Structures are given as structure tokens and as C-alpha cells.
Amino acid sequence: MKRKVFDLRPWSRAVRHSQSVVRVPGHVIVDFTAHEVARPQDVPFGDQTVRILDHGFRWVRVHPTGSGEGVLGSALSAMLDGTGFPRQLYVDLHGGEGVGEDGLPWHDDLYLDVIGNWVVGETGHGSVTEAHIIDGEDLQAAVAAGLVTEAQAEATWTHARQIRAELLAGTYAPLTVLRRYLEDPYT
Numbered sequence: 001m002k003r004k005v006f007d008l009r010p011w012s013r014a015v016r017h018s019q020s021v022v023r024v025p026g027h028v029i030v031d032f033t034a035h036e037v038a039r040p041q042d043v044p045f046g047d048q049t050v051r052i053l054d055h056g057f058r059w060v061r062v063h064p065t066g067s068g069e070g071v072l073g074s075a076l077s078a079m080l081d082g083t084g085f086p087r088q089l090y091v092d093l094h095g096g097e098g099v100g101e102d103g104l105p106w107h108d109d110l111y112l113d114v115i116g117n118w119v120v121g122e123t124g125h126g127s128v129t130e131a132h133i134i135d136g137e138d139l140q141a142a143v144a145a146g147l148v149t150e151a152q153a154e155a156t157w158t159h160a161r162q163i164r165a166e167l168l169a170g171t172y173a174p175l176t177v178l179r180r181y182l183e184d185p186y187t
Contacts, residue, residue: 001095003106006061008032008077011055013039021103023065027177028105030061045088045115046130056082060181062174063105067097071078072159075107076174078118079081084182089116089175091163093156096147109158110148111138116167118175128167128175133160 007030009019016036020027034057041053053059063075073094079087090116094107113135120126139156142148146155166172 001110001142004078004106004109005100005106006030006063006077008059009032009102013041015035019099023182024177024181025102026064026066027157028061028063028065028176029101029177029181030059030063031061031181032061032104033057034059037111041118045117046132049090050117051081052079052087055080057087058084060178061105062178063099063107064097064174065099068095069098069108071096072110073097073107073176074107074114074159074163074174076110076134076178078084078178078182081178086118086120086126089118089167089173089176090114091116092169093160094161095156111135111142111150112156112160114160114163114167116164126170127170131164131167133164168173 014034015038017034019032025099031103042049042051058080061077067073075092081087093112095110097107099105107176114133116128118126118131143153
């Protein structure tokens with residue numbers, strides 16, 4: 001597994017940006033705004049293409065802090081456009097997580113991810129109307145390279161299917177934390 005730290009400040013696409021880190025019970029939230037970008041970023045989502053980065057876009061990461069190393073888990077990122085409209089939800093599956101001395105969250109990446117289309121209606125809470133498990137080929141390559149065991153890969157697929165179902169049912173706990181933060185950013 002590859003250890004990743006969620007810190008977008010060095011990202012070359014974001015020419016001018018700001019980032020804040022907030023601790024809430026059980027989570028660290030990293031709120032990154034790309035005020036100016038060198039070039040927008042578009043990604044495939046199902047049968048369409050979605051812009052997830054442009055001038056003024058925010059990426060808000062909800063990262064758990066309770067499980068620690070070697071524990072299967074996940075962390076949620078929301079990509080919001082300059083008006084605050086959700087563009088995509090992105091769930092990283094990991095085999096352990098924590099918070100570094102610098103206050104930034106890290107995770108041991110399990111390569112498989114879940115993306116969701118979060119549609120916000122008049123109530124402001126919205127729902128996930130579509131979700132996909134992605135990067136299965138990356139997980140398989142990690143197994144072939146000996147970075148992830150077959151058992152870890154199987155458990156990751158099971159966990160990804162569970163997260164996809166929870167997103168669609170509206171029961172994925174980090175989404176509740178995200179909603180609460182966006183309504184009142186603890187500042």
C-alpha cells in the first residue's frame with residue numbers, strides 16, 4: 001500500500017489557493033479552495049464528463065481519525081464548484097489512517113475508490129443519485145505487484161460495495177459530517 005497525505009497545497013494545478021484544517025469529533029476536515037488554476041480538470045463519471053476543478057472550486061475532505069493503522073476504512077472528499085454546487089463525491093478506501101504531527105490526515109491507499117453524484121435539492125441535504133466503484137485495475141495491479149494481498153483486495157471490494165450502497169441509501173456517515181460542516185464550517 002502507498003501512504004498518502006491529504007495536502008493539496010503543493011498541487012501544481014492550483015496556482016493560487018487556500019487550505020484550512022479543522023478537527024471535529026472523530027474527524028479531520030481539510031477545506032481546500034483553488035482560487036486560480038493553471039488548467040481545469042475534467043473526469044469521466046458514468047457516461048458523462050464532470051468538471052471537478054476550476055477557478056474557485058473547493059475540495060472538502062472528511063477524514064476519520066479513530067481507526068488507526070491496518071484497519072479497513074474510507075475517507076470522503078467533495079468537489080464543489082465556485083457557487084458551492086456539488087460536482088462529485090470521491091471516497092478513498094484505505095487499509096489504515098491517522099493524522100500526522102502537522103495535523104494533516106494520511107491513509108494507506110487500497111487503490112479502489114467510489115465516486116458519487118451528489119444532487120442537492122431544495123432541502124439543502126440532497127442525495128446521491130448515482131455511484132460507481134472505480135480503479136479496480138489499479139487494485140489488481142497492486143495485488144500482482146505484491147503491494148496488497150488477495151485477502152485485502154477481496155475485503156476492499158466488499159467494503160467498496162457497502163460504501164456504494166450506503167451512499168445511495170444516504171447512510172454513509174462521513175456524508176453526514178460533510179453536510180453538517182458545509183452548513184456550519186466550525187470557524
